[in-house]
Amino acid sequence: MIALSVTTGVRPTKGYLMEMKRRIGFIERGTEFLKLKRDHLAKELTSSIDVLKGRRSRLLENLRVAYRAVTAANISLGPIEVRSQASSLKTGLKLEVLPRAVMGVRYPFIKVETEPQITGELDITLSEAAEKVLSILDDILQLAEFEARVERIADELGKTNRKVNALENTIIPSYRRVIKFIEDKLDEESLEELVRMKLIGGALARRRE
Amino acid sequence: MSPGLSYVVIRSHALLADLLTPEQMRALAGQESLEGFVEILAETPYGHIAIEEEGDASIALEKVFYEKFISRMMGIVDLAPIDIGDFLQSYYYIRFEVINLKRIIRGKYSGLPGTDVLNSLIPIVPYRVKSYEELVEAPTFEEAIRSLEGTPYAPLISSLELSERYNALWPVEIALNHLNASVIFKSLEHLPQSARDIVRRIVQVEADVENFLVAVKQRGAGERAHSAEEMFPATYGINLDKLREAMETDDISAVIRGLGHPYDEILAPIYEGDVALIRSRLRQHIYKVAKRGRIANDFGFNAVMAYLVFSEIEKDDLVGIGWGITQGITSEDILNYLAIPNFV
Numbered sequence: 001m002i003a004l005s006v007t008t009g010v011r012p013t014k015g016y017l018m019e020m021k022r023r024i025g026f027i028e029r030g031t032e033f034l035k036l037k038r039d040h041l042a043k044e045l046t047s048s049i050d051v052l053k054g055r056r057s058r059l060l061e062n063l064r065v066a067y068r069a070v071t072a073a074n075i076s077l078g079p080i081e082v083r084s085q086a087s088s089l090k091t092g093l094k095l096e097v098l099p100r101a102v103m104g105v106r107y108p109f110i111k112v113e114t115e116p117q118i119t120g121e122l123d124i125t126l127s128e129a130a131e132k133v134l135s136i137l138d139d140i141l142q143l144a145e146f147e148a149r150v151e152r153i154a155d156e157l158g159k160t161n162r163k164v165n166a167l168e169n170t171i172i173p174s175y176r177r178v179i180k181f182i183e184d185k186l187d188e189e190s191l192e193e194l195v196r197m198k199l200i201g202g203a204l205a206r207r208r209e
Numbered sequence: 210m211s212p213g214l215s216y217v218v219i220r221s222h223a224l225l226a227d228l229l230t231p232e233q234m235r236a237l238a239g240q241e242s243l244e245g246f247v248e249i250l251a252e253t254p255y256g257h258i259a260i261e262e263e264g265d266a267s268i269a270l271e272k273v274f275y276e277k278f279i280s281r282m283m284g285i286v287d288l289a290p291i292d293i294g295d296f297l298q299s300y301y302y303i304r305f306e307v308i309n310l311k312r313i314i315r316g317k318y319s320g321l322p323g324t325d326v327l328n329s330l331i332p333i334v335p336y337r338v339k340s341y342e343e344l345v346e347a348p349t350f351e352e353a354i355r356s357l358e359g360t361p362y363a364p365l366i367s368s369l370e371l372s373e374r375y376n377a378l379w380p381v382e383i384a385l386n387h388l389n390a391s392v393i394f395k396s397l398e399h400l401p402q403s404a405r406d407i408v409r410r411i412v413q414v415e416a417d418v419e420n421f422l423v424a425v426k427q428r429g430a431g432e433r434a435h436s437a438e439e440m441f442p443a444t445y446g447i448n449l450d451k452l453r454e455a456m457e458t459d460d461i462s463a464v465i466r467g468l469g470h471p472y473d474e475i476l477a478p479i480y481e482g483d484v485a486l487i488r489s490r491l492r493q494h495i496y497k498v499a500k501r502g503r504i505a506n507d508f509g510f511n512a513v514m515a516y517l518v519f520s521e522i523e524k525d526d527l528v529g530i531g532w533g534i535t536q537g538i539t540s541e542d543i544l545n546y547l548a549i550p551n552f553v
Contacts, residue, residue: 068542069485071533071536071538071542072483072485072486072545072546073485074529074532074533074536075485075529075532075533075538075543075546075547076485076486076488076489076529076546077488078271078525078528078529078532079265079267079268079271079528079532080268080271080272080312080329081308081312083268083329084311084312084315084316084329085315087315087316087319087321087325088315088318088319088378089319090318090319123422124422124423124425124426124484125484125485125487125488127426128482128484128485
């Protein structure tokens with residue numbers, strides 16, 4: 001097996017060295033930007049997780065209350081009657097999911113087009129349950145949206161971190177090694193050139209004598 | 210007492226032993242799985258019940274329990290003297306048919322597929338209408354109601370005007386509730402005088418509680434509230450003034466206290482905002498009325514009525530337990546809304 005070093009196929013020329021230096025400068029600037037992005041995302045994620053925990057526990061408590069009301073309605077009216085009454089609602093919930101972005105991270109934004117309308121056909125038990133569910137509908141949607149946003153930010157943070165690590169630990173050192181290799185090669189070549197010049201100069205001087 | 214009545218009374222006494230005890234109900238509600246529920250039920254007179262694997266098991270169970278109740282009821286109707294048999298058939302069939310008509314009308318109103326509507330119906334043969342399928346196939350819900358011309362449900366047609374005015378279904382449902390109570394009160398004429406009281410008390414308290422709950426629902430509606438006269442074409446123990454008061458008051462507890470017994474007891478869960486508990490209390494009250502009726506006269510119609518009332522409440526409780534178990538609800542939460550295990 002032939003082991004390929006980072007310098008395999010490298011042309012040790014001044015032009016190539018300049019190109020490599022231009023590239024590493026660009027990569028280092030990009031790495032700095034990615035680090036900034038990573039720090040911003042981490043900050044955003046930390047603050048979002050705190051908000052998420054608070055929202056989620058509030059919603060879970062409200063959901064528990066709403067589900068207790070739905071349970072009571074089903075046990076007291078029977079599931080078929082509950083379904084039948086629920087079907088008498090003419091307008092259902094219609095949602096549109098639109099894309100939004102923060103720091104280049106796309107996440108879904110939920111727009112409510114129509115909300116279910118309770119027009120008085122429901123039994124009071126079911127009506128109360130439906131009102132409890134409707135009252136937390138916005139919270140459920142907002143939490144779903146927020147969770148998706150946090151998930152995407154966490155995902156993007158992971159990707160950015162991996163990119164920064166790869167750049168800092170692999171790509172940039174390899175470029176530096178290539179640059180050093182070319183610089184060493186060029187120094188060697190110029191030294192050889194100097195020696196050669198000196199030898200030629202010495203030989204010409206001896207001939208003149 | 211006619212010999213026919215004696216036989217059906219004795220039969221009812223014997224059949225009372227088939228009903229589930231509060232302990233059996235608690236054991237059923239305490240099951241964590243549907244398999245356990247079916248297993249325990251198999252040890253009772255219900256025997257083994259088969260539930261289709263496809264679809265919602267709680268819906269299948271509800272149908273099974275309705276079928277069992279209808280067969281129990283028909284068993285009594287077949288044995289009873291003609292006047293009592295006619296009354297019982299009309300009492301239960303009209304009630305179930307009214308529920309079926311409501312489901313059909315709701316389905317038509319919201320444009321539900323016909324098969325879904327038919328699947329939601331209580332499994333009885335049409336009683337006063339020609340066919341449920343024909344009603345379901347009517348092009349619109351208005352036409353479905355108009356096709357009831359010539360049946361005892363013809364007065365529903367006049368409720369269409371209100372329904373169109375408010376663009377809502379409640380006028381038709383309220384007219385059906387009123388029709389249900391008035392037909393039952395009328396059919397009481399078939400019964401001997403001594404037997405009428407128990408039925409009148411049951412139907413009246415049911416209609417009153419339903420009216421009161423509708424009135425409570427209108428609270429806070431402000432200008433959107435409908436007029437009391439339109440909403441309550443007929444009132445019984447709770448009069449129109451009381452219902453109007455319930456619609457307008459800020460302090461519902463004062464109105465409920467003013468209603469006196471038994472309403473203050475049945476409606477008390479409103480104070481804590483648990484309206485679903487009212488139905489459990491109502492069933493418990495009806496259970497008590499039937500039990501007291503039996504104590505007053507255990508060798509007449511009251512014993513027959515008590516058996517059917519207990520049997521129907523058992524069906525309602527079993528439907529609740531079945532749903533609760535399929536949903537993984539804790540036995541404590543299920544038992545809270547049942548009538549028989551909580552009956553003191």
